[in-house]
Structures are given as C-alpha cells and as structure tokens.
Amino acid sequence: MSVQHIVLAKFRNDEPEEAKEQVFEKLSQLLRGVPSIRDFHVGLPILPGGARGFDFGMTLRFENVDGFFEYVQHANHEKIIKYLQPIVKDSIAYPIESTPQSKL
Numbered sequence: 001m002s003v004q005h006i007v008l009a010k011f012r013n014d015e016p017e018e019a020k021e022q023v024f025e026k027l028s029q030l031l032r033g034v035p036s037i038r039d040f041h042v043g044l045p046i047l048p049g050g051a052r053g054f055d056f057g058m059t060l061r062f063e064n065v066d067g068f069f070e071y072v073q074h075a076n077h078e079k080i081i082k083y084l085q086p087i088v089k090d091s092i093a094y095p096i097e098s099t100p101q102s103k104l
Helices: 017-032 065-073 075-084
Strands: 002-011 037-043 056-062 088-098
Touching: 002 065, 017 037, 017 056, 017 075, 037 065, 056 065, 065 075
Parallel strands: none
Antiparallel strands: 002 056, 002 088, 037 056
16 A cells, blocks of 8 residues: 655745745755655645635655654655754644545
C-alpha cells in the first residue's frame, strides 16, 4: 500500500512576499533529494476561500510505510522543517496509507 503525506501551511502575517515566492522552489529542491519520494506536488490552493486560511500545500507519495519513515529520518526532512519554521505560523501534516481504488 502506498502512503500519501499531505501538508498544509499558513505563512506568518509579516512574511515578505519574496520569501513566499521562493518557498516552492526551495521545497522542490529539498524534496528531489529524498530517494523514497515517488512523486510530490507543491502549490497554492485553487479555491482559496475553501482553504481555511492555509496558504500552500504539498503532497508526497511513497511506495510504502517504510519509504515514508525513510523520509521522516532523512536529513532533507529536517532541513525542510528548519526552513519552514521561521516563515510558517501554522501547519498540519496528515500521512495516510492508501490502497489502489478501482475505477467507478
């Protein structure tokens, strides 16, 4: 079973616009360096009114739970946390184990 890791985050109110613009590039660079990540997406909500104040999100996909925990222990995961701490005021991380669904 694969694992989907969903993260939503809110910028600090005083965060400069240029720092916000660099987030996706920096996160993508760090995520590419983690071998257990099968694919990832980082971006803005397409329905901001439905995002409950979250400014951006990312989804990471892993082949299995072991791959997820490899990411959690990877040096780049710690770099991501250290990078985001000063610019994010709130976040939620929600990893789920998922099974392939047949087409309806």
